[in-house]
Amino acid sequence: MSNFSLRGALSTLALAAAVTAGPIQIQEAAPSKSGYSIKWQDNFSGAAGQLPDQDKWWLGSKDHWNEEWQDYQARNKNVQLSGGNTLQLVPWKESGTNCKTNGEAPYPVRTHQCWSSGRVESNYYFTPASGKKTVIESRLRFGSNSAGNNKGIFPAFWTLGQACNTENPGHPTCGEVDIMERVNGENMGYGTLWCREGDCGQSDGTSLPNNDWHTWAVTWDRTASSWTDQSLTWTMDGREYLRVRGSDVKNQDSWNYIAAKPHRIIFNVAVGGVWPGDPSSSTQDGYGAMMEVAYVAHFQSN
Ligand SMILES: *[C@@H]1O[C@H](CO)[C@@H](O)[C@H](O)[C@H]1NC(C)=O
Numbered sequence: 001m002s003n004f005s006l007r008g009a010l011s012t013l014a015l016a017a018a019v020t021a022g023p024i025q026i027q028e029a030a031p032s033k034s035g036y037s038i039k040w041q042d043n044f045s046g047a048a049g050q051l052p053d054q055d056k057w058w059l060g061s062k063d064h065w066n067e068e069w070q071d072y073q074a075r076n077k078n079v080q081l082s083g084g085n086t087l088q089l090v091p092w093k094e095s096g097t098n099c100k101t102n103g104e105a106p107y108p109v110r111t112h113q114c115w116s117s118g119r120v121e122s123n124y125y126f127t128p129a130s131g132k133k134t135v136i137e138s139r140l141r142f143g144s145n146s147a148g149n150n151k152g153i154f155p156a157f158w159t160l161g162q163a164c165n166t167e168n169p170g171h172p173t174c175g176e177v178d179i180m181e182r183v184n185g186e187n188m189g190y191g192t193l194w195c196r197e198g199d200c201g202q203s204d205g206t207s208l209p210n211n212d213w214h215t216w217a218v219t220w221d222r223t224a225s226s227w228t229d230q231s232l233t234w235t236m237d238g239r240e241y242l243r244v245r246g247s248d249v250k251n252q253d254s255w256n257y258i259a260a261k262p263h264r265i266i267f268n269v270a271v272g273g274v275w276p277g278d279p280s281s282s283t284q285d286g287y288g289a290m291m292e293v294a295y296v297a298h299f300q301s302n
Contacts, residue, residue: 023103028085028139030297036135039125041297048083049076057120069152069272069279070117079118082292089118089269090290091153112272113279119268126298127262127279128220131194133301136179136265138293144211145288150185152279154270155291157181157216159263172197175257178287179234180216182208183276191234191242199254204234206241213294220259223301227255267293 011068029031029043051074059074070091072078082088094114128134138157145153161175172194179187188209192203207216219233227246234242249255268293272278283289 006074006225024117028051029293030137030295033135033299036133036299036301038067039126039298039300040122041097041295043085044087044297045085045294047079047229048085050081051076051079052081052120054085059118059120064274066146066270066273068154068270070270071110071220072082072268078116079120080241085294087120087227087267087293088287088290089120089155089267089293090287091115091117091269091271093285093287095153097113103297115271115279115285117169117269117271117291119266121160122296123264124196124298126159128222128259130222130301132222134220134222135205135299136177136296137215137299138179138296139213139215140180140267140293141213142182142185142211142292143286143288143290147187149282149284150289151283152272152276153185153283153289154181154183154273154276156266156268156270157293157296158266159218160266161257162262162264163257169257171197172200173254173257175261177218177232177258178203178266179218180236182276189236189241191215193232193242193243193249193258194250195254195258196251197249200258202242202244202248202290204242206236206239208236209281212260222259227252227259230255230259265296265298267291267296271300277282 009299030041045202058081077092078090092276094116100182102184135160157180158178163174164171164252173196176194178192182189187208188205189208190203191199192204215237217235221229224230231243247257
C-alpha cells in the first residue's frame with residue numbers, strides 16, 4: 001500500500017487546521033548524476049498546504065486550450081506542497097456548471113460540470129547547450145483512483161519554448177516537448193514533440209506498470225557537431241520510449257526551437273479536452289486524481 005492516502009488526508013487536514021504530526025517524508029530530491037551538474041531543481045520541501053516557491057513557479061495560468069474543462073487556480077486546494085517534500089496538483093469538481101471565469105472564449109458551448117485544477121510553470125528557462133547533454137527529469141506518481149474513475153483526467157509534464165510567449169512564430173512552431181502525458185488513467189505514458197507543422201509530431205508511449213513513483217526524462221544530446229546528428233531521447237526509469245534526431249526534423253529552424261532555444265518546465269492536471277474526451281459521471285476528483293511530483297531538475301553534462 002502506498003502512503004498516498006495518508007498524505008492526502010493529512011494535507012486536506014492542513015487546509016483546515018494545523019497538522020500536529022508531519023506526513024511521511026519521502027526524502028526524494030534530485031539525485032546527483034555522474035558526469036553532470038544540476039543547473040536548477042526543486043525538491044518541493046516546505047510545510048503542508050503551502051503553495052510552491054513562487055520565485056521558482058508561476059501559478060497564474062487561466063487559459064484554456066483544446067476544449068479542456070478545468071480552471072487552473074493559484075490556491076492550495078489545487079496546488080500545494082504536501083509537507084512530505086512533494087508537490088500535489090489536485091483536480092476538484094466544483095459546484096455548478098459552465099463556471100469558466102477567464103481565458104479563451106467562447107469555451108465549449110455545452111453544459112458541463114465545473115472543475116478546478118492545478119498548473120505550475122517554471123519561471124526558469126533552460127537552454128540545451130551546444131556540445132552538451134541536457135536532461136530535464138522528474139520523479140512523479142499519480143493518485144490511486146482506478147482507470148474507471150479517471151475518465152477525462154489528463155496529467156502532463158512538459159516543456160514549452162519561450163517563443164510561445166509571443167504571437168510570433170506561434171504554436172506549435174515555437175516548440176513543445178511533452179515528456180509525459182497520460183489520459184483516462186490508462187496504463188500508458190506518452191512523449192510527443194511539437195514544432196512547425198509537418199516537421200514534428202513524433203510521438204510514442206510506454207506502458208506504465210502502476211500509479212506509483214517513476215522517473216521521466218528527456219535528454220537533449222547536442223554533443224554531435226552537426227545538428228542533424230543531435231537528438232532528443234525520452235525515458236521512463238531509464239528505459240527509452242522515443243527518440244527524435246535532427247535528421248528526423250529536417251528543418252534546422254524547427255530543430256532550434258526545440259533543441260537550442262530557451263524552454264520553461266510545466267506540470268498540470270487538465271480535465272477533459274480533445275484527447276481524453278469528457279469526464280464521465282464516474283470520474284472522481286481529489287487526491288485520487290492528482291499528480292504528485294517529488295522533484296524536477298535540469299542537469300547538464302560537464
Ligand atoms: C532541496 O532544495 C533546497 C533548495 O534548493 C536545497 O537547499 C536542498 O539542499 C535540497 N535538498 C536536497 C536533499 O537535495
